[in-house]
Amino acid sequence: MEFSHIPVLLNECLEGLAIDPTGIYLDGTAGGGGHSSQIARRLTTGRLVSLDQDPDAIEAAGKALEGLPATLVQTNFCNARSALYGLGIEKINGALLDLGVSSHQLDDASRGFSYRQDAPLDMRMSQSGPTAADLVNTASREELARILREYGEEPYAWAIAGRIVQRREETPFVTTLQLADAIASALPPAVRRKDKNPARRSFQALRIAVNSELDVLSQGMDEIFDLLVPGGRFAIITFHSLEDRLVKNKFRQWATACTCPPEYPVCVCGGKAKGKLITRKPIEATAAELEENRRSRSAKLRVIEKLGD
CATH class of the missing domain: 3.40.50.150 (Vaccinia Virus protein VP39)
Structure with a gap:
């Protein structure tokens, strides 16, 4: 591209x-x-x-x-x-x-920055080192909630982190839409209806964390x-x-x-x-x-x- x-x-x-x-x-x-x-x-x-x-x-x-x-x-x-x-x-x-x-980086789906297109869950600007998938599949609920709260200013950080941990026990996260779906499912229905991009803050937070x-x-x-x-x-x-x-x-x-x-x-x-x-x-x-x-x-x-x- x-x-x-x-x-x-x-x-x-x-x-x-x-x-x-x-x-x-x-x-x-x-x-x-x-x-x-x-x-x-x-x-x-x-x-x-x-x-x-x-x-x-x-x-x-x-x-x-x-x-x-x-x-x-x-x-x-x-x-x-x-x-x-x-x-x-x-x-x-x-x-x-x-x-x-x-x-x-946003438009090339293969880079894994977008919550709108399905792609490997990557988010690395340097294209080297641990990926976003590595982070969401291994970090504790407490650490994930901290990242979402501090870097994404996400009010539902604890609920989203819990849903990520629950889902990854069934199937590890591999793609962006898997993660976007898990995030959306952790939010109250009223919030999902109001926010057309419910995963936006969480994706920002994870990108900031992956790239320090x-x-x-x-x-x-x-x-x-x-x-x-x-x-x-x-x-x-x-x-x-x-x-x-x-x-x-x-x-x-x-x-x-x-x-x-x-x-x-x-x-x-x-x-x-x-x-x-x-x-x-x-x-x-x-x-x-x-x-x-x-x-x-x-x-x-x-x-x-x-x-x-």
Whole structure:
């Protein structure tokens, strides 16, 4: 299946990064190369390094970046430092993360991300390591309920986890629709009638768990921010509240000078802010973009600029 990905909030990202044509930039989530190719086109003597853990994305981005000043590396963005050091790069002028699951990953049924199409229950972005099937067939009810509650904000987490455990004792889960059916069957009839996609939150939660997305994001943000030169910009697009909360809190932490407890009458920590918020509130898609690309509806862009010492 052809890898397709319409870059979300493209112009807003390019503006937020304030690209220096001679600078070195990092796209930690190459996807189909949509954002990467537009960043690279704005470089003269500069260079773009584009990362992705998905081999399909690397292949597609390679075509999109052909003839442009860009280098592709297949790895997760939490390994940005080692990827850049391997290319002889110690500092960067800007970085972008687009945390959305690509259109290709959702639309290619064989990848197992969709609760609408039957396929092997996979959900691995890197196409390596334990699958979603491994997780739902082995985790305890308590662990499954925690994942659904924390990562999917699923109010019926305990009931769904119980139904998963019950069903897998009869037949292990192998496909996406087996799991979607089990999830739906655990919900009250009124909820099933009201929610046309009753498995959506649970599938999101399992995808986050399978790919350790929140841990990877926290670690990757720290590593990438550290690599920025003073004045360098870091832009991140999120697609659900858990990611956005993590990014917002991390950015706020970097942009805060004093870390003294609020009850202290005067500052004693002598702290210094590491960054300046470029976006006080997240940037969202315009009406025109929403019409063109429905997957932009939950996208939020936040940008921070690193301050000097």
